[in-house]
Amino acid sequence: MEIFEYLVKNEYEQLLMCHDPASGLKAIICVHDTTLGPALGGTRMWNYASEEEAIMDALRLARGMTYKNAAAGLNIGGAKAVIIGDSKKDKSEALFRAFGRYVEGLGGRYITAEDVGTCVEDMDYIRMETHNVAGLGSVAGSSGDPSPMTAYGTWKGIKACANAVWGSDSLARKVIAVQGLGHVGYALCKLLHDEGATLYVTDINEDNVMRVVKDFSATAVKPEEIYDVNCDIFSPCALGAIINDTTIPRLNCCIIAGAANNQLKEERHGDILERKGILYAPDFIINAGGVINVCDELLEGGYNRERAIRKVETIYENVKKVIAIAQRDNVPTYKAANTLAEERIRVMRQVKKTYLKAK
Structure with a gap:
């Protein structure tokens, strides 16, 4: 797999490999495009057959988020993250907090949220390490499960x-x-x-x-x-x-x-x-609809459910x-x-x- 050739061909900005031995974290964050604003995309947790499969999933999903956010008229770019692991057995506070530190290290270029295999409780752990997370369950003004x-x-x-x-x-x-x-x-x-x-x-x-x-x-x-x-x-x-x-x-x-x-x-x-x-x-x-809903949290005044529903209906x-x-x-x-x-x-x-x- 020629990673850099693929990144150049499809105009990716960044691919970050994240590893924390203490918690067992193995994750990939892919930022595809930030032309329209900070890149927003969920974190997926899946038991991938190989590391290459996980990387390719992150790449494809990140590019899809760029197109999704742009077509929906949102002022955000596209990114995605994947965590390699079984979401039924491998989750822990330590794992998601370690992942949150990697998100924080990107300095606001990437904002994460739920995806397949993750939930609002996982986002709450990530929130302990970074403010660059949406779709929370415990923070006032958050949109919750998208x-x-x-x-x-x-x-x-x-x-x-x-x-x-x-x-x-x-x-x-x-x-x-x-x-x-x-x-x-x-x-x-x-x-x-x-x-x-x-x-x-x-x-x-x-x-x-x-x-x-x-x-x-x-x-x-x-x-x-x-x-x-x-x-x-x-x-x-x-x-x-x-x-x-x-x-x-x-x-x-x-x-x-x-x-x-x-x-x-x-x-x-x-x-x-x-x-x-x-x-x-x-x-x-x-x-x-999910990313439109989550993105509403980023607007001035915080999340407004009625406004989010109206925007989702434009689909x-x-x-x-x-x-x-x-x-x-x-x-x-x-x-x-x-x-x-x-x-x-x-x-x-x-x-x-x-x-x-x-x-």
């Missing part, structure tokens, strides 16, 4: 896709296959169920599956069978790279719209979906905007979403250059 807002924004984005395909944003009687039933997936299933959708669900955690089946009258399928469900909408809400050469031929849906990051294993898979007539909601557009219009750009330029939706984000970053880079020259 998962419900991620689910809410994803639901809004699904409705925008439904309107584009069927002329109505109602999800009543639509068959929706949801992959991944963690905090976000569960909250999304509730919203879909309350609107009258029929749910087929799966997760690697059997307890998560049983909970959704019980609470929302969903039909459970095995993890590998979710791609074969004959449905209107496939909603990936687990990990990334699940839209690939193996899964695409098995999909029986009109729309792919979910909360997972980096759903396309490669960009060419977005081209294949376009040719198959499947509308793909680019993940960093539709799943921005509906953002998805419509991406679909319109795709139709106008005759390109797949993932390219339209990239255009939306890249244009904002390009303009702000030019503004900064002009300002620095004037000084």
Whole structure:
């Protein structure tokens, strides 16, 4: 793996390897771009098969955060962190405080928050070492767990896709296959169920599956069978790279719209979906609700839930905007979403250059 070549090619600013023998911390912080402001992105804890896999996950996720934050109209850059370990067995106060010291060492360039495998309690430990953390549970004015807002924004984005395909944003009687039933997936299933959708669900955690089946009258399928469900909408809400050469031929849906990051294993898979007539909601557009919610903490006066909800609701219009750009330029939706984000970053880079020259 040629790290520096990859960093240059994809315009990364920083890759930091973090190790604390006393606590067992092995972590990677990746800052992709700070053109729009300090880089904000969650900390994921996962039992990676290799260190290279962990590095690649951090790199891909950080770049995705840059695009997500830019397209959502937020004045923050993109970054991500991953901690190598089992979130069910390896967590400790010492580990997260050690990680917090590394965040503090970046001097405000990186602001962290929850992600897969971490929670508000973990952020509270990080807060003991740095103020550059959001989504806390114990600090007045904090937004807490961002998962419900991620689910809410994803639901809004699904409705925008439904309107584009069927002329109505109602999800009543639509068959929706949801992959991944963690905090976000569960909250999304509730919203879909309350609107009258029929749910087929799966997760690697059997307890998560049983909970959704019980609470929302969903039909459970095995993890590998979710791609074969004959449905209107496939909603990936687990990990990334699940839209690939193996899964695409098995999909029986009109729309792919979910909360997972980096759903396309490669960009060419977005081209294949376009040719198959499947509308793909680019993940960093539709799943921005969580970061929008967390970012509200950084505004003057602190967190305002009503203001955050209003901003999350703009995801509906953002998805419509991406679909319109795709139709106008005759390109797949993932390219339209990239255009939306890249244009904002390009303009702000030019503004900064002009300002620095004037000084």
